[in-house]
Amino acid sequence: MRRLLGHLTTWVSLVLKRGGDMLGMFRVLLRALVQVPLAAALLIGFAGGSALAQERNITVQAAVPEDIRVALVIGNAAYKEAPLANPTNDAADMAKALRENGFKVIERTNVNNREMRQAIREFGNELRGARVGLTYFAGHGIQIRGANYLIPVREDIENEADVEDRGLDANYVLRTMEEAGVRVSLLVLDACRNNPFGRSMRSASRGLAQMNAATGSLVAFATSPGSTAADGGGRNGVYTKHLIASLKEETDILKVFQKTRAGVVKETAGRQTPWESISLIGDFHFRTPVDVAAVRIEENRRQMEEERARLEKEYARKSQEALAIQRRLEEQRKQIESERIRMDEERRKEEEKRKQEAAARKPAVVDEAEAIVLQRLRNEEMGRVQQERARLQEERRRQEEEDRLERERKAQQALLEEERRQAEARDRQSNRPRVVPSF
Numbered sequence: 001m002r003r004l005l006g007h008l009t010t011w012v013s014l015v016l017k018r019g020g021d022m023l024g025m026f027r028v029l030l031r032a033l034v035q036v037p038l039a040a041a042l043l044i045g046f047a048g049g050s051a052l053a054q055e056r057n058i059t060v061q062a063a064v065p066e067d068i069r070v071a072l073v074i075g076n077a078a079y080k081e082a083p084l085a086n087p088t089n090d091a092a093d094m095a096k097a098l099r100e101n102g103f104k105v106i107e108r109t110n111v112n113n114r115e116m117r118q119a120i121r122e123f124g125n126e127l128r129g130a131r132v133g134l135t136y137f138a139g140h141g142i143q144i145r146g147a148n149y150l151i152p153v154r155e156d157i158e159n160e161a162d163v164e165d166r167g168l169d170a171n172y173v174l175r176t177m178e179e180a181g182v183r184v185s186l187l188v189l190d191a192c193r194n195n196p197f198g199r200s201m202r203s204a205s206r207g208l209a210q211m212n213a214a215t216g217s218l219v220a221f222a223t224s225p226g227s228t229a230a231d232g233g234g235r236n237g238v239y240t241k242h243l244i245a246s247l248k249e250e251t252d253i254l255k256v257f258q259k260t261r262a263g264v265v266k267e268t269a270g271r272q273t274p275w276e277s278i279s280l281i282g283d284f285h286f287r288t289p290v291d292v293a294a295v296r297i298e299e300n301r302r303q304m305e306e307e308r309a310r311l312e313k314e315y316a317r318k319s320q321e322a323l324a325i326q327r328r329l330e331e332q333r334k335q336i337e338s339e340r341i342r343m344d345e346e347r348r349k350e351e352e353k354r355k356q357e358a359a360a361r362k363p364a365v366v367d368e369a370e371a372i373v374l375q376r377l378r379n380e381e382m383g384r385v386q387q388e389r390a391r392l393q394e395e396r397r398r399q400e401e402e403d404r405l406e407r408e409r410k411a412q413q414a415l416l417e418e419e420r421r422q423a424e425a426r427d428r429q430s431n432r433p434r435v436v437p438s439f
Contacts, residue, residue: 068130071095071103072123072173076139078110078153087138090190090240094136097244101286103134112154113166120168120176127180132284134186135173138240141191142167143209150191170211178214184284185217186253190239213279220257222264224275238264239274253284304430308423315416322409329402336395343388 075091077084088109095107104126108119127133140151144160149167157163170189177185189208210225222239234241242263246256261274 069103069132070126070130071098071105071134073107073136075109076153086237089235090138090237093244097247110153113152116152116168124176124180127182130182132184133177133182136188138190141208146209148208188220190222190237213277215279216281217279219277221275223272251285251287311419311423318416325409
């Protein structure tokens with residue numbers, strides 16, 4: 001607490017260079033607050049600093065301790081024996097996630113022993129003065145007599161001696177971070193696949209061996225000691241996929257790995273359980289809660305933009321469909337009307353023809369043959385009348401169907417308009433400025 005108040009005193013001294021008397025009073029106040037709770041000291045300190053700054057029209061900005069973060073990311077996949085599908089993608093996506101969390105990243109893929117050691121030396125140089133160091137490795141890892149070795153590519157490895165000579169001891173990476181003096185050392189190994197050289201190595205064991213984390217460090221394995229991890233059937237391995245997702249959703253380091261473990265166990269139905277050796281001192285956050293909230297707000301905004309674009313596209317498509325239906329209905333109406341006019345004209349002509357024939361026919365006694373002919377003609381005329389009646393009924397049914405389609409079209413247009421208004425309302429709510437409480 002005394003150190004914090006001392007920093008606060010220094011900060012106010014820098015802000016109020018020309019306020020000698022008031023500055024002395026403020027220092028006396030700070031010394032009197034040494035024994036009070038931290039919350040009260042911070043409250044009075046910030047209030048006093050804000051009031052004095054307003055009096056001199058000075059902008060006060062709190063000092064943020066330097067938080068340099070450096071990460072080494074390696075993904076080896078192009079092995080001659082048992083090549084892997086995911087490590088290069090895992091390394092690229094992990095490097096991107098770490099950069100988004102404020103890390104300076106040294107990224108290497110498909111490197112041999114010499115290139116791996118060069119990358120670690122470069123990593124060690126960058127760690128000088130850093131607060132956090134993180135090493136991520138995806139590829140083959142081998143356990144021999146209790147030691148874990150990370151396997152490079154383009155190396156001829158036939159026996160255990162070759163592994164010890166041309167592989168990279170995982171403890172070497174931990175020692176590099178320890179010697180650099182970083183406060184937080186993180187080693188993440190997605191390297192617990194099956195040993196590709198197992199038949200020729202008597203001492204090689206399944207999976208990786210347990211590693212004890214030194215003070216201020218955390219060692220994370222894709223699965224528990226002595227077990228193997230899945231390479232994954234998609235773009236990423238199962239472990240790395242859930243680790244990247246957790247980095248986007250959580251900020252506290254312990255919650256990140258807890259969420260990762262829960263996701264892997266669920267996806268593999270318990271066949272793979274990530275494991276960590278933890279010896280951290282204090283809390284560590286990949287991002288501040290404010291950053292996480294900002295990311296979530298931005299993600300929600302992006303999703304709303306996508307949803308609005310989808311609704312607009314859907315509205316345009318449905319509008320085009322409705323217009324096309326309307327045009328078809330109009331054309332069908334015109335065809336029906338034209339057909340009705342033609343049939344009325346034909347009926348008028350037939351009626352006129354029958355009248356002319358009846359007027360021209362002389363009254364005479366109709367013999368039996370003529371009666372038969374007349375009866376057949378009557379029957380044919382009745383058949384035509386019945387067919388015409390059926391046709392008219394079918395036209396009436398088609399007209400009713402067209403009216404129903406027109407009503408559905410109008411209802412669909414009204415629904416789309418309502419969805420558009422709701423999307424605009426959600427946009428206006430999401431763009432409403434937030435009220436930030438002042439301290």
